[in-house]
Amino acid sequence: MNEPIRRLSLLAGLLVVALLVASTWIQALGAGSLNDRPGNQRTALANYGQERGQILIDGKPIARSVPVDDALRWQRQYPEAQTYAHLTGYYSFEYGAGGGLEGAANSLLSGTDDQLFYGRIADIIAGRKPTGASLELTIDARAQQAAVQALGGQRGAVVALDPSTGAILAMYSSPSYDPSPLVSHAEGVPQEAWKQLTGDESQPMVNRAIAGNLYPPGSVFKVVTAAAALESGDYEPDSELPGPAILDLPQTESDLPNSDKAPCGPGDQATLATAMQKSCNTTFGYLGMELGGDALREQASKFGFGDSLDIPMAVTPSTVPTELNEPQEAQAAVGQYDVRATPLQIAMMSAGVANDGVVMRPHLVEKVQGSDLSTISQARPEQLSRAVAPETARQLTEMMTSVVESGTGTQAAVPGTTVAGKTGTAQHAEGAAPHAWFTGFAPADNPKVAVAVVVESGGSAGSQASGGSVAGPISAAVMQAVLQ
């Protein structure tokens, strides 16, 4: 009987080996993913047990941890909660880290990021309590305030970029919300707030600047169409193009009218520059069909359409549909049909024109700092793509300048400087007031700021709204705040 006993003994050994392998997998190799799993109370409690990093603007916190006398030991506070809610997000024991940097930069704020490894070792050796890293943002507080005030109670979003670096100077989504109750330690308060916020029809927790349902860009997309036309080499700003009051679309019953139902110029003809200045749908519709859907989409993607960006929050990619037929090409050329864009993408488009045709990668975090304010890492401006040749960028700038000087965008003018821009009035649903858009940059000859503004369903102006009248003044206010 000894031989089978020996074999059984070997089997017992193998069983233990199987358990050792499984334990090693769980505790060593796979531990990271288990610890990072949403809903892991141990990780949440461990993170709460130590001081989390701050989120700062010019050294002033917009999110900080304060010690409290309960089991969680630290509580998150958001000064100016409404102004920065979509940037900070929330760090809630019940609902985790999300909604903004709290979620997207969680590993830095909680101190577990690999970048912080050496600091952590030093902390352990020195016997210091480990703390998370703080984030200094690129936000210009005055520009952000201006955006909040100018947008007022209207639904929409504002984004301002530094065209030469991609730094995000302002990002505001309206309606905003107060994340404070979500991070409350009081019994039932987070649940109540969560229920109310997620149930709200206006979706206050959605950052409309980078995510959400995406907007049809309308006429601001004409910048892309114009860029494609100029880049093709077949057109110049003074090329004479057809510009009737109504463009008959082939293969369909429908047609594409100008918004004022008037021809773009005498003899139903207009130059590209004039069409831009007056935002002529028919001319651009014609251009769209001439250039083709592929050329439009290719040009759009050079501006960043279709890219998955992390700023570090994830940005929903903007889209130009594929497989367009001719009428769809005409509509896409004026930013209708299924073209969808985030305000950030539209701001990147203007910034690309402003920066001699180069689109910089947008980013929100300027510096990562240790708890002792030492700089752990600093943002380095990075080129995302070359959208157009410098010469094309110059021609587009000239055309966009005339939009604000004497075209549809006069209300976006900023005293004391030249603004280049483009308005948009985007139809999005039958019978609903159009979205009002404005995008542009200033000063036109030495751009310091590029802006995109969208006001949903015309805002307080309703069906009377146009991009110039509703979104233009908001853009002007933000530009002024940056330039002063």
Next chain:
Amino acid sequence: MRSLRTITTIAPKRGRNVELVLIALALAVVVLAYVNVEVAANETVPAGLLGHAGILAAIALVVHLVLRWRASYADPLILPIVTLLNGLGVVMIHRLDIAAGRDFGDGLAFKQLQWTALGVIIAMVVLVMLRDHRVLRRYTYTAGLLGIVLLLLPLLPLIGHDAYGARIWIKLGPFTFQPAEVAKLALAVFFAGYLVQTRDVLALAGRKVLGMTLPRGKDLGPLLVAWGISILVLVFETDLGTSLLLFGLFVSMLYVATERVSWIIIGLTLAAAGAFVAYQLFSHLQTRVLCWLDPFSPEGVEQCGQLGSGLMGLAAGGLLGTGLGRGRPWLTPLPETDFIFNSLGEELGLVGIMAILALYAILVERGLRSAIGLRDGFGKLLATGLAFTVALQVFVVVGGVTRVIPLTGLTLPFVAYGGSSLLANWTLVALLLRMSDHARRPEAEPDTPVPEAPTEVVRR
């Protein structure tokens, strides 16, 4: 005569002094763990430290002295290992008492200590009264009957008791008891006695098919009965763990008795068939399998958050653990019983877990080594069965919480909170010690004359 001997026998080592040193080491580890827990909770060394350590030391030393007196050749590793496992279990339970706000007096650790004391007393009685394990062979069929009755007790109307979705308890007044733990001992005795009688028939008769000797149809009876009982336990008591354990025990002993691989293959086939049919029929088994495959799927989180939480506990421990008293094992449901392995893993880390698994492995190997050393078939079978049941039980429990196999409801021997399990396992250890004494004792030095022992035919 003496001068003619070419091989001189060296006096065989009893190993009692080695055992004493190892017990001291085990106690030192347990006391250190206890101090760790108290320092983490109160930042002071516990006031009653010497007293508590003294009680533990006294328990271990009394068993040691009984071994010196009654089983001086017993394996010297078994007692220290069991002392260490039992002690670590009590410390962990005490630590969870603190977390749950229970005082020592009415905490689970105190109860566990009382059960330990009772278990040790029973073990000593077994060691003193049972001078030769072969006596047990006389009670083969009594043990079989006892085992089956114990298995069926929870199904009786008045005393049977449901908890955590399994009907494996009986309730007598304030006490609840898991009779299956004791049943496994009785059945091991029964299997050993039965198989030693019938092994020749089971081993030799049959036809050769594909190079393997298949048993005759009529010899399949016992295996089918064991299989049937396991299925009954599974179906009516919804206790997958006990079912697996009993069937595994029987098949392994059958294999050792007959040395025929065909029994294992037939056994595994039957087990697989039974498991498959039961899986189709019973939703609680489907849930178990779902949780095993993907504990973090939405249904998984809803149905078996405890398994997921236990895994997260292990992960939180990582390589070195949070340190005793410094983790959050109470976040997992049943941290003292079904998930005590996770509690230990969270606070002692992978290193601690490896040490604990190694202790079990050594314990099992020592038991199997005793089985090899024994000279009677009954003893060989019984020792094998008892030692292998520890291995199986550890595998079923730990494998369940580490997702090697679906989760079942067995207790981790000596460590998990629970009186029945402690009593049964201390008795198991007493039997193993008794048999290891026999295995290691030189033949020239008979323990007691055993006139009634049947003559054994040496097979190899």
